[in-house]
Amino acid sequence: MRVWLWLLGLVVVGGIGVGVYMLKPVTGPARDLTLVGDATRGAYLIRLGDCVSCHTDGRGGGAELAGGEALKTLFGTFYAPNITSDKTAGIGSWTLAQFSNAISNGEGPQGHLYPVFPYENYTLMSDQEVADIYAALMATTPDSKLSKAHDVGFPFNVRLALAGWKNLFFAPKRFAADASHSEQWNRGRYIVEGPGHCVACHSPRNMLGAIEGGKELTGNPAGGVGGKAPPITTEALTKGGYAVESVASVLSDGFTPDSDVLGGAMGEVIADGSSQWTDADRVAVASYLMGVE
Structure with a gap:
């Protein structure tokens, strides 16, 4: 009986340890949030990052960056949100720190972001580039259209589970050039x-x-x-x-x-x-x- 109790205790302790590890925050290097963004440079980066085609419902006649059409995946259907400067429907109320956290660490004001938003790639951008994109988005024409909610079933609709996904697969960092190449x-x-x-x-x-x-x-x-x-x-x-x-x-x-x-x-x-x-x-x-x- 005593052996079984010890084994049960080990399982419980091990489970707690795994849970703590899987739920721990995943963050990259701290960014310089004192930088002043350049909206012109940011507008180019928006095109470089292909934000327009995802966040615009072109076939539905939606305004630029006011929310995208359905993005169907094996895990459900996602809808790219409104990222115009509207303070309610868009991200106009976001601070640079909040925007940087979304771009760099996949964490929005509402919690963990699904990796259908490619923060695994955007995290490589420089601090200045993040500030530039933020400046460009804050300079967009606000659009009050609310984006659709994701159509994702259980367990993928549990955002807390994304913390475990990040601990397994996401390693935020900045781009480092390879000196052996041009x-x-x-x-x-x-x-x-x-x-x-x-x-x-x-x-x-x-x-x-x-x-x-x-x-x-x-x-x-x-x-x-x-x-x-x-x-x-x-x-x-x-x-x-x-x-x-x-x-x-x-x-x-x-x-x-x-x-x-x-x-x-x-x-x-x-x-x-x-x-x-x-x-x-x-x-x-x-x-x-x-x-x-």
């Missing part, structure tokens, strides 16, 4: 892994929705936000007839090397995002994906 290559890698979050869509996910380590950019055949995504590794792109110039070109106009046109979710990404990047950024992304310095 500035252009590093810029491309930063966009792909950071604000452009190409890796978030074009990588396979495990049963809990986390990217499978070591398989980044190898495609997401199971489908995620926006549907299935093809591989965009150097090997896959080369096989598809791409070179640096054609990758940069397709990010601008959507035309593939075989004269097809990219539509669907990628078409929206190009129209609202990458077509409005600088030529230098498109070439940087193309160079990184094609493995060229």
Whole structure:
């Protein structure tokens, strides 16, 4: 009897320990919140981060950044929220600290944010960039349209459970350049892994929705936000007839090397995002994906 009591005690203590670990806060390096943001730079970063196509219901005639259409995933249907400067329906009442916490740590005023919002990638941005985006969003025209509530069933609708997901899969940090590669290559890698979050869509996910380590950019055949995504590794792109110039070109106009046109979710990404990047950024992304310095 005494042995069973000891075993039960160990199980209870172990369970408490696991619970404490899984619920502990997950935060990255502290940011400098005294920086003054530049709304013009921030407006470009909004395009670089593909915020417009997700947070705008284009097919429904919604105002820019006033909330997106349905984003269907294996875990339920999500609706990108209104991120205009409206103080009630949007994020106009948010402080820079609250916005930074959402971007950097996946934590909003209402609690943990679902990783369908790619904070795993946005956390790589610099302190100045976060301040710039905040300034740009606070300068948007306010829209009073309330966004729809997520349609997510149990247990995925329990936001506290996201603390465990973060402890298992999320490691917030800032981007660090690789000195063994060129500035252009590093810029491309930063966009792909950071604000452009190409890796978030074009990588396979495990049963809990986390990217499978070591398989980044190898495609997401199971489908995620926006549907299935093809591989965009150097090997896959080369096989598809791409070179640096054609990758940069397709990010601008959507035309593939075989004269097809990219539509669907990628078409929206190009129209609202990458077509409005600088030529230098498109070439940087193309160079990184094609493995060229």
